[in-house]
Amino acid sequence: MNKLTKKIIWYVVIVLLIFLIGWWIYNQFPKGMDYSQSFPDQGREHIDIGAEHQEYNSNPPTSGSHYAQSAKEGFYEKELPDEQLVHNLEHGDIWIAYKPELSKEIIKQLKSFAGFMVIVAPRAKNDMDIALAGWGRLDKFNLENGVLNAQRVRDFILRYQNKGPEKLNMVR
Numbered sequence: 001m002n003k004l005t006k007k008i009i010w011y012v013v014i015v016l017l018i019f020l021i022g023w024w025i026y027n028q029f030p031k032g033m034d035y036s037q038s039f040p041d042q043g044r045e046h047i048d049i050g051a052e053h054q055e056y057n058s059n060p061p062t063s064g065s066h067y068a069q070s071a072k073e074g075f076y077e078k079e080l081p082d083e084q085l086v087h088n089l090e091h092g093d094i095w096i097a098y099k100p101e102l103s104k105e106i107i108k109q110l111k112s113f114a115g116f117m118v119i120v121a122p123r124a125k126n127d128m129d130i131a132l133a134g135w136g137r138l139d140k141f142n143l144e145n146g147v148l149n150a151q152r153v154r155d156f157i158l159r160y161q162n163k164g165p166e167k168l169n170m171v172r
Helices: 003-026 082-090 104-111 150-160
Strands: 094-098 118-122 130-134 137-141
Touching (some): 082 118, 082 130, 094 104, 094 150, 130 150, 137 150
Parallel strands (some): 094 118
Antiparallel strands (some): 130 137
16 A cells, blocks of 8 residues: 555544544434423432332322332333332433333334333333333323334433432442
8 A cells, every 4th residue: 555545544534533423422412302391309218118108299200219129221021110110210210111002113112222221111000102201300202103203212311311319320
């Protein structure tokens, strides 16, 4: 390879690297409106499994009394107790709760969001198809024409992930 070819390759690599970094930064910020609602903090008392507690002020809950053991992030096919998932919200996780009767295709799309600091689980008590919960924040919506607004879900995660009172804790 001659000097000119090497120089051109380096310029292309640098431009590509700048583009990729810019694209990554651009995708770290929400793109759409914030449809979520704020709910007053109901505290973060640990309770025994099955113990009585104050009624939650949102459906699903976004704060309040909860079990001492959080759930592992990821996708669940079975419901988990609200009291367990509120503990995850306290740590800054996002909880995506969906009505169990949604189509397999929608559930598959929701599953793609599961992972680091995001739990996706069915919840029969949802009053809408999808509920996005973070500590003190809730966005609920029904599917429009059977289509998931994935950008709305992404935006909620970007806005409210790691915003709980006990922020990012790598070891749980």
